[in-house]
Amino acid sequence: MCKSCEAKPVFELGNGKKLCKRCFTRYYEKKVFRTIAKYDLIDKGDKIAVAASGGKDSTTLLYLLSRFCKDRRFCTIEAVAIDEGIHSYRDKTLEDLKKFCEQEEIKLHIFSYKKEFGFSLDQALQKVRKKGIKLTSCHMCGVLRRYLLNKKSRNLGFTKLATGHNIDDEAQTILMNQFKGNIALSAKLGPKTGVIKDKNFAQRIKPLYFCTEKENMIYSFIHKIVPGYVECPNQASYRFAIRDFLNKFEAKNPGVKQAIVKSFLATLPILKKKYGNEVNRNTLKNCKKCKEPSSKDICKTCELIEILKD
16 A cells, blocks of 8 residues: 555545555556456457447546557547437537547547437427326437447447446346346346347447446546536436435445345356347347347337337
């Protein structure tokens, strides 16, 4: 431990050890790069798209992977952002992202709901409320966002799609799937997502998998990666109820989130084997409307677009 750790600590580990800015940076980066190596997240020659929003998690990931690839001349990095059309939120974070990418000389691709689907998320919310349809903003946004990220990443020739998901996100998703009885969905989780490889799907990776949201925030603050922290105004989904529950439980029982994810990873190979075989038996189809890969004749995105028609 260096002298600065006791004099100017910025973070305290679970064992009580304190870390200064320099030691925290070393600890954090080692955790991320160890995850990349242990789970074979990046291969030589990979062209990686970072799903960037301008927030702390994805911008921190973009910052780290940019240095990882440049230092090793191992892979190439570009950013892919989705403009959902959330007034006074996404426009601000995208401006921050544009400045960051220009500063770091990272190519940025931006795609919008408005251009791709004909409506923004704000407009979609107005429509479902007017029609009395029970669809949450997070559900609609998740369906459309995943669709665009996969389609654009594949069309642009990316071999991997890196997301800024952290251990808090993973613990929440694991519990959500347990509480809803969606165990098959959990088979797709882990540092490298999916149960089977298919040329129509961009392989998703999560280099920040074992980092906490707090650690991401501290790292981004130390390195001045994002100018400020803002949250989406449309937080009204089941996930956020789980998030609040977990945060309260973690505060009283430190290490709970780590334990949830660690125990889950022990069973993940079994889940992937079981549900991977089922996916192989039920060969993926192409949506009859948009031709994108789907488990049904009509994909969730096209179903949603149909619902939102005037």
